[in-house]
Every structure is written in structure tokens, then in C-alpha cells.
Amino acid sequence: MDMIAADDSASQVSDKIKDILYAKSAERVDGYKPNVANSLFGDQESADEIEAEVDKAAAVIAGQPEAETEVEDESEE
Helix, strand or coil, rough: CCHHHHHCHHHHHHHHHHHHHHHHHHHHHHHHHHHHHHHHHHHCCCCCHHHHHHHHHHHHCEEEEEHHHHHHHHHHH
């Protein structure tokens, strides 16, 4: 409104309106990003869960049957 009252050119007023609308829409998009990422990719496994799976796989590769590794894990707790 100030620009119109100051008799600025129509293109300057239009550019300023576009800038303001772009800034507002960018804020909204940034606000929705976490929700969209979670809906697309779901909850990601934590690093501890991944490490536990890697340890189990390593034990199987080393020749320990999976049942033995589970028993060892339970006895350690």
C-alpha cells in the first residue's frame, strides 16, 4: 500500500507483491517438509537397531548359527 501511495511504478509494486508471496509460501513449504519426509520414508531405524542387525549378520557369516547368537544376546542382558 505504501508503494502505491508513493506512486511507484506498477512493475515495482507487482514485484514486491510476488516477493512477499514467495517468502510466505517458502515458509509454509519448510514447515511441511518433515511431515512429508516421514510420510514418504516412514520412521527410519535408529543407528543402534542397524548396528544390532549388522552384528547378527556378521555372526552368521562367521559361522555361528543365528540361534546361538540370540542365546548369547539374551545371556548378556
